[in-house]
Amino acid sequence: MARGASSHFSLKRAEYDRYYPTVLGVLQNSGFLVMDADRDENRAFLQGLPRSGAGPGVEIEIRRKPKGLDIHVLVVPHEDLPQDKGQFLMKRGVFGTLQSDPASQRTLEGILPALRRDGMERTVDPRFRRTPTNIPEWIFFNLKTGTVTWFLGTVIGLTGAAYLLFWAPEGPYRQNSPLMTGLLLVLAPWWSGIWGRSALRGLAAAFVTVSLPVTFYVVSALGWGFPGLTRPPGITLIQVLLASIQGPAGIAVPVILGILSGIVGAIAGVIGGRIFPLKARRSAESI
Template structure:
């Protein structure tokens, strides 16, 4: 029964033709001498022995996939590797019968980081970043994380809600209660929420969009300050809540309406996230297979 260690992983962004010379370089830099190789259009085998003549040997199989490559690595004592050209221990199906070998485990751990490195996306030296690291990315209109669209959507939605409550011109539409409620508690939070591009951001955006202008409206309607902001005819839903919550308790109305609109914003945020997905941190380029 063979002794050694093995690993199997895939590189989703690697190209077969480019990855093959990368493996050759990793083997040479790791102290292996490539003694045998077999390569076809979609599959390659490499066999390496330690340059010093002592320690484990290695075999690597690379398989082309529609997206990326699959890599199989086998490390065994070099005496166990076949001596004949064109013969590879991998082809004999030894993976399922391997016994642990400490030296092979160490060699495998040393070489895997180099083999797993995916050159599909190069890392940028922080010194050469286009934006300073001590300044928030959204200030530079970096839309990848969604912060800027979330902020702008909330500001526009809040401005629209405030305009509807305080500055919109007079007209018959202001006496249409379903229309006014729909504009304030559905359309405005929907706009803010969809640009949040996630349920949590959508909820927060919609809450802010409705709660802030309604707070000023309620303060004026209760005659505490800001006279004249609560225009006639007043918004029916706000009036209903103010009649139910007498006196200082009326200050809870913005919170209640903010929560109701937050539900709308959360739904809109989910839909916005499907239409304009947030770009999260990339997953590791190598995955076990």
């Protein structure tokens, strides 16, 4: 059973053709002589023996991936390495049965920083970032932070509620009080809330969606302004609340309905957040 130490890591933006000679330089600068190498277009093996003739030897596998490279490093006592050309210990699958060896572990820890340093990854030109940093995120309808979808969902829900109250054409459905109440206090705030994608945003969106048009409706019903906005038949729930709350106190009706609809919006926001999870805003320096 082989003794030694091993490591595996990935470099997401490293280039195969540039990384291979870099590994050769790392081995030589770390006191190894490259005794064997096997390389094709997508995979390379290197074997290094200690220049002093004593101590651990090293094998490195470089494998090209669709994005970046996979690197395997194996360090074992040099006498355990195969002597025949083209033969590599890591090809025999020794990683799963490798026994700990302190000297090999120290050697591995000594060469890993040079093999994994960030400078070997290809730098991406900021001009080719997916979202240019000099342009506001909202122009790209950014679904990660959810601000744009929250705003547009609220606007659409608010427009639908206002249309239902003030501009919907006459029809049998306007005589159906449960249907009208459900459309106003359930469907409209649900639509606005689900695009908030969180409970708090959903509550706020639903509150605005219902309370704002209902405020104009109540002001018209109380005779304070906006004549003609209330058309018969009115919304039964609003009429009942106005009959229960006499006088100027009736202006509290939009707040009451906004809070009730906010509960619906909060539930919808939680569901929307599970379907389209919110993510943290990407910093300008990230790629």
